[in-house]
């Protein structure tokens with residue numbers, strides 16, 4: 137995608153579509169045109185205003201009004217997008233509006249578009265607004281069509297040039313906003329690609345190849361440990377879960393050295409189950425195909441590392457990704473097995489479908505042994521979080537109040553929502569075992585909490601947060617800037633968090 141800033145006068149901007157915005161003063165109240173929308177309306181002799189007073193366009197989120205200005209402007213089409221209540225406009229409103237307009241235009245012969253969603257509300261600076269517009273368009277235009285033949289595939293025929301409107305005075309600030317938007321949207325789309333790849337292509341080894349290729353492109357250090365090395369380190373969780381699969385497990389490490397003279401830095405850990413059948417405790421057939429997305433945590437971490445490498449914050453970050461398949465076979469692990477995790481603790485297996493916590497336990501033990509802190513893990517971990525929070529919010533489990541607020545704030549910048557969940561010690565009762573140090577699952581009650589309590593046994597003294605993205609990582613219907621399938625949730629939040637932590641450790 138070609139992206140540029142333009143300072144040209146609106147009347148002379150030649151493009152296939154000029155996208156402007158309108159909000160509402162309140163529920164059932166009058167429509168308010170944003171800055172460029174007002175200018176365009178003037179050039180059109182009040183045509184937009186008329187469509188608002190006669191009730192054709194109400195300025196609601198998701199709504200669009202299409203106007204053909206004929207010869208009065210150089211633009212072929214004007215798209216007015218609704219932003220809803222003026223009081224509630226934030227970067228997420230702009231992301232959604234821009235995505236709605238871009239998606240609408242994608243299959244209508246438009247190649248060159250200009251984004252001019254400029255409300256300049258109190259909550260949203262001009263640079264943030266530019267960033268959100270571009271992110272919205274780039275995220276909204278994402279598709280995964282590499283396995284379809286060209287006639288089913290509109291790629292290449294759609295939007296190829298995006299311009300963003302600026303004035304001379306804010307050009308430099310806007311260039312930076314555009315740089316950041318491209319990086320964050322690109323990293324999110326990388327994570328989406330990894331999630332959407334079918335499980336026969338994206339095996340654990342292929343996930344390692346993709347991570348290593350990305351690392352080379354952006355200058356990250358990458359190491360991939362094979363099964364022998366995993367065994368040497370006594371990673372009994374990863375070995376146990378992977379033993380039923382013909383595909384060997386891998387342990388991927390990516391290192392970013394942004395502050396070579398300071399301490400060890402932080403860790404990002406991602407669950408990388410490239411396919412989860414449930415193992416011997418097999419899942420029902422319906423929707424099992426969605427379990428190709430059980431590496432959404434790994435994808436989020438790989439995407440975030442790409443963004444971090446490009447944004448260059450002064451901090452050290454290590455990414456740890458245990459990856460394998462959870463399969464059914466004569467060599468699969470059994471309910472009743474006892475596995476010994478890298479830090480020496482034993483886990484009594486009761487349900488082979490609760491595999492994520494086992495591979496994460498090894499990765500967290502390694503992070504803790506290395507003295508990395510804070511540790512942030514991201515995982516499509518439990519069905520329980522899907523029931524609790526649906527596809528709207530990520531479950532946030534954290535042993536530090538300050539880190540909790542930082543993650544929520546980073547999420548707000550990214551347009552992702554995190555909801556704090558408990559880690560009270562009473563929940564440990566549910567995971568007591570008679571024959572091992574801990575029991576793998578705590579039953580149906582509070583199952584996402586007991587899963588987090590298991591992980592807590594492996595973090596040592598580190599500050600730690602666990603993001604359960606099971607409900608948000610893989611969507612079965614589209615949202616304003618998300619296609620069905622991999623959402624890429626977590627990427628932008630992790631990148632924003634690392635930027636924050638780099639500047640105020």
Ligand code: BES
Nearest residue numbers: 487489490491516517518519520577606
């Ligand atoms: N990968 C699943 C969790 C999941 C569910 C992810 C729905 C995405 C959408 C995980 O490995 C799992 O199966 N968890 C079980 C554990 C249970 C058997 C103790 C769960 O939470 O239902």
Ligand code: ZN
Nearest residue numbers: 412489490491
């Ligand atoms: Zn499972």
Ligand code: ZN
Nearest residue numbers: 409412430492
């Ligand atoms: Zn799983």
